[in-house]
Amino acid sequence: MENQKNNFTNAKLENTIGNLLRYGVLLSGVVVLAGGILYLIKYGTMTPDYVNFRLAPESLRGIGGIFAQAFQFQAAGLIQLGLLLLIATPVARVVFSVFAFFRQRDYLYMVITLIVLAILLFSFFLLNL
Amino acid sequence: MNILEFASLICLGSFGAGFLGALTGLGGGVVIVPMLTLLFGVNIRLAIGASLISVIATSSGAAAAYVKEGFSNIRIGMFLEIATTTGAIIGALMHPKLSTGLLAVILGIILLYSAFLSSRPRKDETPSDHPDKLAVLLRMQGSYPSLDGIKEYQVRQVPQGFGLMFIAGAVSGLLGIGSGAMKVLAMDQVMRIPFKVSTTTSNFMIGVTAAASAGIYLAGGYIRPGLTMPVVLGVLAGSLAGAKVLVKTKTSKLRIVFGVVVFILAVEMIYNGITGKI
Numbered sequence: 001m002e003n004q005k006n007n008f009t010n011a012k013l014e015n016t017i018g019n020l021l022r023y024g025v026l027l028s029g030v031v032v033l034a035g036g037i038l039y040l041i042k043y044g045t046m047t048p049d050y051v052n053f054r055l056a057p058e059s060l061r062g063i064g065g066i067f068a069q070a071f072q073f074q075a076a077g078l079i080q081l082g083l084l085l086l087i088a089t090p091v092a093r094v095v096f097s098v099f100a101f102f103r104q105r106d107y108l109y110m111v112i113t114l115i116v117l118a119i120l121l122f123s124f125f126l127l128n129l
Numbered sequence: 130m131n132i133l134e135f136a137s138l139i140c141l142g143s144f145g146a147g148f149l150g151a152l153t154g155l156g157g158g159v160v161i162v163p164m165l166t167l168l169f170g171v172n173i174r175l176a177i178g179a180s181l182i183s184v185i186a187t188s189s190g191a192a193a194a195y196v197k198e199g200f201s202n203i204r205i206g207m208f209l210e211i212a213t214t215t216g217a218i219i220g221a222l223m224h225p226k227l228s229t230g231l232l233a234v235i236l237g238i239i240l241l242y243s244a245f246l247s248s249r250p251r252k253d254e255t256p257s258d259h260p261d262k263l264a265v266l267l268r269m270q271g272s273y274p275s276l277d278g279i280k281e282y283q284v285r286q287v288p289q290g291f292g293l294m295f296i297a298g299a300v301s302g303l304l305g306i307g308s309g310a311m312k313v314l315a316m317d318q319v320m321r322i323p324f325k326v327s328t329t330t331s332n333f334m335i336g337v338t339a340a341a342s343a344g345i346y347l348a349g350g351y352i353r354p355g356l357t358m359p360v361v362l363g364v365l366a367g368s369l370a371g372a373k374v375l376v377k378t379k380t381s382k383l384r385i386v387f388g389v390v391v392f393i394l395a396v397e398m399i400y401n402g403i404t405g406k407i
Contacts, residue, residue, distance in 0.1 A: 002360065005202050009328075011199070011274040012367060013197065013202070013203065014160065014196045014198075017196050017203070018192075018193045019193070021189040021190070021192055021193040021196070021336075022189075022190075022193035023188050023195065024189060025189045025365065028186075029264055029361075029362065029365050031364060032358055032361055034357065034363060035264045035354070036136070036358040036359070036362065039358065040132065040133050040136060040391070041353060042354070042389045044130050044131060044132050044133035044136075045131050046131060046132050047131065048130070048131070048135040048136075048171075048355065048356075049131075050169070050171040050172060050175055050353065050355075050356050051170050051172060052170065052172060052173045053174055053175065054175075054353075055350030055351065056350040056351070056352055056353050056354065057350075058350070060350075060352075060354065061347060061348050061350050061352075061396070062347075062348060062351070067153060069188070071329070074395060075354075076354040076355070077356045079354035079355075080347075080352070080354050080359070082361075083182050083347070083352060083354075083357060084347075085185055086185050086189075086361065087182070087185060087340050087344065087347070088340075089185070089189050089336065090185060090188070090189060090336035090337040090339075090340045091337075091340055093189075093336070093337070094207075094210075094337060097203070097207060098320060108267070108268075109207060109208075112207055112208050112211065113207050114334070116210045116211055116214060116337065118205060119214040119215055119341060120214060120337070120340060120341055122218070122364065123214070123217075123218050123221075123341045123342070123344050124344040126218075126345075128308065
């Protein structure tokens, strides 16, 4: 009985994680596509230069700058916002799993998941993103 | 070639990479960097940045399908992500310190291994009735749907698998690939997890692993929107299509074809890396 209940919650957990990943990726895909269309309308006829190692402008390297540009409907800013959402999708999956393990009273895996989350947050804040 | 044509061709190539990557379980990222550098002449560091982001798209897109099929083992994945994310941060921090030639050679070697792995015949049954103590403690055993009904499995050699996962994470952060082949090696060969569970759980882990180094690449300015946009959109569409087909298709012949393509790309990457063309 206990086992059956556990299987049920596992299946539910897997289903919700599947949906979370799917919608996160679709949302980011739509934002990148919107930015991409604007980008191609604006710069489509220009010549690409990716042969040389030229970095992205400072304003497109952090959350603040990307949001500022995206809300002005700047093409490159919208693309970067979509990419940020894409990066956030697996992170959201980890956050969700913390709560899911907590609800299953699986404290061992709740702690394991919190460690993964801490490493992820460390990687973002280490660089003042 | 103008930006519109450039983006269209890259999007098309990325679609193919994502599709084959999802079908073969190797991930599209493994061929994105060679495609961008060898075919389009893109700088390898920018190619790696774009590939790293696309790897998250492939992983999350395909994992969404696999998790629902009941193949992935979320507990094993979560535990091993401690190793892969730590490795990924170290790999990403090491990246700027290595020359472009050396990066190309290391990527070539990883590609060779992937080609070898994908061309090998694969038996799905892995007897594993002697679980590791740590695996029991961590409740890693699981079951998955197969043609003969639900199959149970045990997990072995957790510390060795964990160590390999750290290296897989570092390689992922260094080269912007999913390191799917190495993750599958750790789970399938070392931890004795059934192949289908290994590949799908690996796919599930790749997104989190790549996310751990993606912030470092973004903050470093390696993510150029005009280049990353067509790569991500192509790979995303391709991997979603691939994951849909995977559950119904026999992939042995396709794995060999993909293995040959990857082998050729590997040799070219190593040659160009050594001769200083990259």
